[in-house]
Amino acid sequence: MNTHQAFPFPLGATLTNTGCNFAVHHDSAFPLSLIIFKEDGSYTEHSFTEEYGTIKYTHLTGIKEGAVYGFKIIKNEEDLLLLDPYAKALKNIPNYQVPYTAKQSWSLAQAIVVNDNFDWQSTTMPIIPRSETILLETHVKGFTLLNPNIDENVRGTYLGLVDPATIAHIKEQGITSIQLLPIAACMHEPHLLEMGMVNYWGYNSLSFMAPDPRYAISDAVTELKTAIRELHKNNIEVILDVVYNHTAEGGNGGCTFNLKGLDQDYYLHHNGNYTNYTGCGNTLDITHQPSLNLVMDTLRYWVEHYHIDGFRFDLAATLGREYDQFNPNNAFFKAIAQDPILKNTKLIAEPWDIGPNGYQVGEFPDGWNECSDKYRDTTKSFWRGEQNYLKSIATRLMGSRDLVSASRWPHKLPVNYVSYHDGFTLQDLVSYKNRHNHANGENNRDGHGDNRSDNYGVEGPTDNPRIIALREKQKRNMMTTLLFSFGIPHLLAADACSHTQQGNNNAYCQDSEISWVNWNLDPTAQEFKIWLSDMIHARQKHIVPIINAFSGSKRSHQKVEWYTPDGRTMTHNDWHGAKSLCLHLNIYDGEKELLIMINQSNIPTRFVLPKLTKQANWSLVCDTQYSKVKPKPIVFDYSLSPLSIAVFCNK
Template sequence: MLTPGLPYPLGATPDARGINFALAAPHASRVELCLFDQAGHSEQQRLPLPACTDGVWHGRFPGAAAGLVYGYRVHGPWAPHDGQRFNPAKILLDPYAREIVGHYDGSDLFLGHLPGAPSQRDTRDNATVALKARVAADLGVSTVARPRVAAAERVIYELHVRGQTRRHPGVAPALQGTYAGLAEPAVLDHLQQLGVTTLSLMPVQHRADEERLLKMGLSNYWGYTTIGWFAPEARYWSGRPGTTPASEFRAMADAIHARGMELVIDVVYNHSAETDEFGPTLSMRGIDNALYYHLRPDDRARYENWTGCGNCLNFAEPRVVQLATDSLRHWVTELGADGFRFDLATVLARREGGAFDARAPFLAAVAQDPVLSRALLIAEPWDIGPGGYRVGEFPSGWLEWNDRFRDTQRSVWLRHGAGLGDFAHRFTASSGQFRHGGRAPTASVNFITAHDGFTLRDLVSYNERHNGANGEGNRDGSGNNLSRNCGVEGETDDPAVLEQRARMQRALLAALLLSQGTPMLLAGDEIGHTQQGNNNAYCQDNPTTWLDWDHADAGLQRYVAHLLALRREAAPLRSAHWWPGDTHPARPGLRWLCPEGSDMAPANWERDDRGALMVLFDAPPTEVAWLVLVHAGTDAVDFTLPPGRWTRRLASDDDGAPERPMAATERLQPGSLWLAHRVRGGDPGATLS
């Protein structure tokens, strides 16, 4: 028998007196707690939750302990056109589940409606196959200190837990593709030696793959189909005795922290795995559909689809904001995350009716939260809904993915028409978008490649996407990649083509890692990973996406490590402050110079026949000055250096060349980026002849 218990906290909370259960379902007429055997196959008991307070159904199970497997049956009207989809024949997963038992297999038994008749309730019971929750034990307090990387020092590395280690020779086969595998010394050594400070994991919250993919024998490898916002994805758990997905994830976080690196996870709160009105009833759809989802005002049987994934969570509702913030705090305080990258974050800032608002309830809740306000917050600042592109419009304290940086650098270096003005704007952190509200240059997360699109190697190897393996007739993925195949589509053994591709990759990496802002590398770009031209490999859990460490490009790896070492040395290139537009004797200044050495004039910015300039981070004579020489044009150009004794530290077109003194005039070949410095105490009036 259940006692009334308490309406807070939501979820299943064990303590010395038993387990308190609480579920937000204000439109329900009755809620039953269903208890199962340990495997989650056999329903053992149904116990009505005895109390409802402010729309929260609750009850305490005296004497119960962690390990209990449970689900809910929620009663209420079946009225899809009024937004209600209650169906007590379907076991529902607690949105607050810390550990999930079972998996969604795409069968129609998970549907709340009759197959082929979406307006009628399906009365078949799915208790045997439904997803359930297991009450989790407390993990205790971690003893590993968390690093806090300064904004100007941060270098993000976006990776997939499985893909990073599935083929790693330094990871035991039993641990490959797991949280434990990512924590292995051989894996973290590589990242630390590279100069990465912040690991950004693609989604690790529990997911349910789309029915369409399951029928093709595929899965949503990327993981953007969340159904359990508190539970680590069990597919990345090694299954070692004495561990759980949560404990293994926390141990991985501790190992990352012990190396002085931050841990960010990619989170998906914009939609759920329940998809559109024809999708499965797994959790919130059956708990209180009208509460949790944005419904179409003209027909509440249909969902708003600003995500392209069938539904949108309704962040105009306080209970939805609470679900998200409660789960985020759980990942920080219990599981060890230091921050989050929010997929399609614009949805989270839409009010009732869909209007974007930078002061929306979720953003306000995060800003005042004593835990979340100190976390690293990164927005993907767009969705596909009306007015969904919002780069630069998130509030102070947020970083944002800057796709304009990506497109400009690709256009400049791969010759798709971007001008020097565009290059300069993006190179100095896109002030037009981010210099407002007290935001720093580091708010711009700069990237050339990300999980969504070509890898760096494929960017210079393919003109067209090659996504046939995805089963969508090569129609999925972007058709506008701003790529260049250097004369041959795909793999080749032509030395000239390979040399050109290598130079282009080095130039793009230099432009990324020497720019103002927060740089983000895509995992595998530093070792030459290819997806054979697939620019939307979301469903490819196979060698297409698993990094091939046995054939890693060691030279490119050394080059990236060298670039990041230079970034750490050259403080002006990673400033957390906006550069002034003029010079001052007492502080460094930024100047834009023509190849001839004079200041750039309006006519120089408008030239489209040369693609060459210099960026001078000037300094008083007793300080180090830095000079970036950019040549993205088609013909060799002579550069006249500013006064001083300059040493070349990097030449993207001459990889492996030693540092050397520079002459007063240097000739750069097309597609080159050089970095030089003027030594401390050097005579700014002296030049080499």
């Protein structure tokens, strides 16, 4: 041991030329020591020789890459092994038999010393502009496990994401950025373990910077880096869904995996109890310096050593909390904004939590794009046929400027979506009126009750051709609205395959065919997959230039006009009770023009096409009455079928 080589930062295990440095924040009354495991399972115990404030650290010579370690505390007269909060890799797949015991901790909390070197083969990060970004939310395992075109050896793994068949699908669909459900190591909730189930989605963080070994063949670190490198080679970004609002340790009486044993102040407390603003038992306190450091250090690690392009923050309002209040100018947001590594990444907020003042849509600082539940609810309600949503759908089409001014675009473009991991898939939105979550083991009480869905006559699957045709049309209506709205479109990977979760709108614990994407497509599903791909490419060609022109200081030079079907400019009275309208977007006096017609009524509606600014012809981009994208010229007027949307551009 050579104490003169020891250093307090960075925290965690850091290899040196002669060994390894170990550093940890420790501010609890429990005595702390370092455990180094031998290959035969025995171990040696070491004291921390140095202190720097609350940082305990030491340097051990001879420790090499692959060494296994943990931190021991004595709690309730038992030796409990803690997982390093800065662990870069886990020795074992996280699991335990309820109740969690000190004995089990000695297997669960083993971390691996990692060498951060990796051959990135000169790849660079894609840096896709926000206006061109198409987000595809997916689960590492569920996206590839059942795809017969993928090498069987890599299905359901990190490497399955970059199998040639997966890459081909992503590029064919026109996806620019895949948003992975949490891949930081997750621990399953006790009630799931008791039922023999898992937290499939991964929203229960055990370690913030160790990739979950569940999705690796043998080496999660190398395999994940390889996957990201290959995606970057194909100009595809990787966005990580991260969970910094709570951890898997739960609330009062919960397990002690690491933070509880090192410093109780990692978490918010009220009157000695864990504050539960997340619905998961505890809430991380980002006003506490070690907590803020942990979040910032691990975010930087993902970017520096995994080349991650951005992050989607689960329950992000928690990160802006100063106890019961949300502050968009708090230390976390300021730290991100000034950080030379993080400020260039994409930052996506789920802008709420369940605590007081927890709904903060539109309140995040510049540089943050926010998921818009208002867009989701409006789009579903409008196409389901609910009345008095015409003004609202118009607002959402134009980028929800009631929430964020276009002067703050593109860096504040909303993230628009219809379906997400939580809730119905697109197929289920048009197939079920009610949730069917019985497989979750909670008597169908879990999951959202406000689905704004319909089955159009039959609950679930049907052979009725009329119902199938209407369901497919409604899927096209919602996707066309999504792709031709101002914002960043967020798509659910399962939707391209018309995947059904059998009416389950909360499949967080379903590591089963309920969640795994079904790649066995019937002709109707195959037709929709091709249509969606064509529409994504049409968006990039037609609406992206419009979004760019309407962003920032250039927006004042552009024109927006709303028309009634007979070609009149919409008046205040026209908005009340109307079921049809036409949106005309014009940049630079006719350099590019776009027309969007919407008919929510149950009868065909004839629209008069407005005159183009410059001599040209309107050309139909798509009409959701049809299952194929069929561009064709249109001159004077157009009859739009009931419950349809059509898009036109100038030639």
